[in-house]
Amino acid sequence: MPPSNNPANNLSTNLNRRSVLTLLASTAAITAVDAALPIAAHADLDPDWTTPMPPFRIAGNLHYVGSRDLASYLITTPRGHILINSNLVSSPPQIRASVEKLGFHWKEVKILLISHAHYDHCAGSAEILRETGAKYMVMDGDVPVVESGGKTDFLFGKRTEFLYPPAKVSRILHDGETVTLGDTTLTAHKTPGHTKGCTTWTTILKDSGKSYNTVIVGSPNINPGQNLINDPQYPQMAADYTRQFQTLKSLPCDIFLGAHGGYFDLLGKFARKQSGDSNAFIDPAGYQSYVAERQQAFEAELAKQRQAKPI
Numbered sequence: 001m002p003p004s005n006n007p008a009n010n011l012s013t014n015l016n017r018r019s020v021l022t023l024l025a026s027t028a029a030i031t032a033v034d035a036a037l038p039i040a041a042h043a044d045l046d047p048d049w050t051t052p053m054p055p056f057r058i059a060g061n062l063h064y065v066g067s068r069d070l071a072s073y074l075i076t077t078p079r080g081h082i083l084i085n086s087n088l089v090s091s092p093p094q095i096r097a098s099v100e101k102l103g104f105h106w107k108e109v110k111i112l113l114i115s116h117a118h119y120d121h122c123a124g125s126a127e128i129l130r131e132t133g134a135k136y137m138v139m140d141g142d143v144p145v146v147e148s149g150g151k152t153d154f155l156f157g158k159r160t161e162f163l164y165p166p167a168k169v170s171r172i173l174h175d176g177e178t179v180t181l182g183d184t185t186l187t188a189h190k191t192p193g194h195t196k197g198c199t200t201w202t203t204i205l206k207d208s209g210k211s212y213n214t215v216i217v218g219s220p221n222i223n224p225g226q227n228l229i230n231d232p233q234y235p236q237m238a239a240d241y242t243r244q245f246q247t248l249k250s251l252p253c254d255i256f257l258g259a260h261g262g263y264f265d266l267l268g269k270f271a272r273k274q275s276g277d278s279n280a281f282i283d284p285a286g287y288q289s290y291v292a293e294r295q296q297a298f299e300a301e302l303a304k305q306r307q308a309k310p311i
Contacts, residue, residue, distance in 0.1 A: 052067055
């Protein structure tokens, strides 16, 4: 789900937005695909979720193929490719167009991963699996949710607008397990709270003779309606959030990415990269600041809910 409304999660400045919009206007082929996409019937649908970005290489064999806010990543290898996040039901044509614009074959996507089991990150999975024949690998806590199409989600399971086509999981992941394809290995870190199986992915990217610790954050955010202290469907929610922040703070990070572009200032960094800054996405201080700010927001909400809880 989208990040909470706070300054640390805002997208770029108006100047950077104008720069990116100019670049977006030149990507006619992808824009044409997006124009044909059906728009999901969600009252909270952000236009940045469906407006495409020009696809680009972040570093090494990692590429961005998502929209202006719903992040999707393509990791290319000699043995096929890994895709992280399928996004909305309407997103697969946009993601495919981005993959192919970069010169890669859609059918070469061999593994599909997600950040977490919410409709804005995994609703397109069933279609992508059908088109590519990829193996779907999901963290244990989120497997029942994706296989039910969202119906077993503790927060949104009873709300039809948040449901999506169910998809069969090929491999159930557990905390600390790795996913390897060709010469690339990703580590799955279970960072629960936002969902029971929320996953933060890490890998080491090699670029121009250097190695970069890369972190793709799942989500440390609290959605409206989350009951941190006495949800009968998720009684350990607060403890899981605490565990998540311990994990996130322990991860070495050079390149900071996430499930939403707003987490890591996608538009601002992209504009700088297009202007010639080859290190635009190297942001260890930004990662540390983001995690610290999100932990403070969680602790404030937890204290608020505890204070309001009847004795």
